[in-house]
Amino acid sequence: MTTGENRLQAYIHGRSCELLGLGVTHTPLASLLCDMGILLTVRDKKPLSELGEAAQALAERGVRFVTGETCFDDLDGELIFRSPGIRPDRGGLRAAVERGAELTGEIELFLRLTDAETFAVTGSDGKTTSTTLTGLFLEAEAQRTGGTQVFVGGNIGTPLLDRLSQIGKKDKAVLELSSFQLMTLTHAPRFAAVTNLSPNHLDWHTDMAEYVAAKERIVGENTERLVTNADNAVTAELAERLLRRRESGEPTPALFLFSSQRTEFSSLFPHGAGKEDRAIYLRNGHIVLSDGKQETPLLDTRRIRVPGRHNIENFMTAMGLTYGSVDPSVYGAVADTFGGVAHRLEHIRTLGGADYYNSSIDSSPSRTAAALSALAGRDIVIICGGYDKKIPFAPLAESLCRHARAVVLTGATADKIEQALLAYAPNEEDRPAILRRPDFADAVRAAHSLARPGTCVLLSPACASFDAFRNFAERGDTFRRLVGELE
Numbered sequence: 001m002t003t004g005e006n007r008l009q010a011y012i013h014g015r016s017c018e019l020l021g022l023g024v025t026h027t028p029l030a031s032l033l034c035d036m037g038i039l040l041t042v043r044d045k046k047p048l049s050e051l052g053e054a055a056q057a058l059a060e061r062g063v064r065f066v067t068g069e070t071c072f073d074d075l076d077g078e079l080i081f082r083s084p085g086i087r088p089d090r091g092g093l094r095a096a097v098e099r100g101a102e103l104t105g106e107i108e109l110f111l112r113l114t115d116a117e118t119f120a121v122t123g124s125d126g127k128t129t130s131t132t133l134t135g136l137f138l139e140a141e142a143q144r145t146g147g148t149q150v151f152v153g154g155n156i157g158t159p160l161l162d163r164l165s166q167i168g169k170k171d172k173a174v175l176e177l178s179s180f181q182l183m184t185l186t187h188a189p190r191f192a193a194v195t196n197l198s199p200n201h202l203d204w205h206t207d208m209a210e211y212v213a214a215k216e217r218i219v220g221e222n223t224e225r226l227v228t229n230a231d232n233a234v235t236a237e238l239a240e241r242l243l244r245r246r247e248s249g250e251p252t253p254a255l256f257l258f259s260s261q262r263t264e265f266s267s268l269f270p271h272g273a274g275k276e277d278r279a280i281y282l283r284n285g286h287i288v289l290s291d292g293k294q295e296t297p298l299l300d301t302r303r304i305r306v307p308g309r310h311n312i313e314n315f316m317t318a319m320g321l322t323y324g325s326v327d328p329s330v331y332g333a334v335a336d337t338f339g340g341v342a343h344r345l346e347h348i349r350t351l352g353g354a355d356y357y358n359s360s361i362d363s364s365p366s367r368t369a370a371a372l373s374a375l376a377g378r379d380i381v382i383i384c385g386g387y388d389k390k391i392p393f394a395p396l397a398e399s400l401c402r403h404a405r406a407v408v409l410t411g412a413t414a415d416k417i418e419q420a421l422l423a424y425a426p427n428e429e430d431r432p433a434i435l436r437r438p439d440f441a442d443a444v445r446a447a448h449s450l451a452r453p454g455t456c457v458l459l460s461p462a463c464a465s466f467d468a469f470r471n472f473a474e475r476g477d478t479f480r481r482l483v484g485e486l487e
Contacts, residue, residue, distance in 0.1 A: 308374025
């Protein structure tokens with residue numbers, strides 16, 4: 001048994017626990033708590049009959065289930081695990097904390113208890129690719145040297161708290177963290193990255209300030225390094241605040257600032273830097289790292305197979321997190337073989353000389369702008385629209401007018417996107433052709449009808465998927481299937 005698992009048993013021992021929402025994260029955690037003999041209650045809005053075989057097995061083991069719309073109102077546990085999508089300030093949770101219950105989350109407790117060296121990524125765009133690359137760099141180093149395991153989890157889809165028994169002091173844990181998970185985080189990772197910040201999830205967060213504040217919780221007292229984007233106004237301001245705190249004598253992490261636009265150390269640290277601070281930028285087609293005195297080439301960008309400046313920034317993020325933990329040779333070895341993550345500018349097929357790309361993960365205007373930029377100069381027919389996260393579409397309209405020949409609008413936000421396009425470009429000749437197809441399958445077929453040799457048909461919705469699909473992966477899989485059926 002690892003020290004982390006011992007700590008978990010000691011932390012939970014003798015306390016009644018409640019899991020709010022079952023789902024992917026809490027199903028293995030519930031089984032683990034049952035194995036430990038913990039008095040456990042699971043609360044979920046769905047009835048037990050709809051929660052699947054795992055829930056039935058838990059009920060047979062004595063787990064109490066409370067279901068229905070009011071299931072979160074009267075919480076009586078001493079330790080309450082919140083699913084990320086449940087706001088921590090809703091009435092029942094707030095009342096439970098006021099009476100003395102501890103509110104936590106699977107990822108928060110993992111960070112507190114694990115023995116592993118922790119690396120974590122958050123941001124509005126690029127989280128999953130940057131997290132994946134960080135894991136691949138560390139895995140390549142582990143294969144090179146031996147004796148280390150690498151565990152990748154969090155918002156990327158794999159819970160890790162139930163795997164504490166497998167994770168030792170020599171191991172590495174790489175986490176993707178969403179703003180929902182970070183809302184109540186009290187123990188930060190050792191190495192942290194914020195890829196960029198732009199309006200997102202404003203249907204859930206009270207405002208942009210709350211969203212940014214949640215993201216910034218990835219930096220804590222135990223954080224030794226923060227990797228962030230000098231070209232993004234919000235993350236650059238975060239770095240400036242940390243530098244000001246350092247000047248006043250407060251302990252702050254080393255800053256690794258990256259830029260895909262600037263080409264020298266002083267432009268990233270105009271007011272000076274500490275001896276542990278580093279800059280990562282482009283020089284003569286290479287990603288280089290500088291301490292202000294010497295530049296160290298890390299990777300020839302021609303070896304990066306995934307397109308777009310944003311993917312160069314994803315490499316910079318992961319390289320900043322892992323520099324010093326891996327031999328720099330692993331960067332090129334990974335770049336040579338990394339073809340991207342599913343649903344992120346994923347090339348589906350070429351048909352009639354047209355290329356079809358699935359970028360279903362693009363659930364915000366900034367992500368779609370990055371996808372369009374990656375394909376800049378191509379003839380683009382794009383499918384946009386979906387669930388409304390209350391994000392302004394004016395920036396999206398600008399990107400669409402700059403890069404797309406035609407836009408096929410579908411989903412709940414079709415009206416808002418069309419209105420943004422008309423407001424940005426009142427004259428028809430200044431904007432792409434606009435087609436409306438409420439049905440997703442019809443939208444795919446309409447985009448196909450506009451394709452010609454050299455066209456990129458791109459699914460990049462700029463919106464979440466929940467108006468028509470369970471998640472972005474189901475939307476992307478549906479697109480992949482429909483494109484496969486085209487003739």
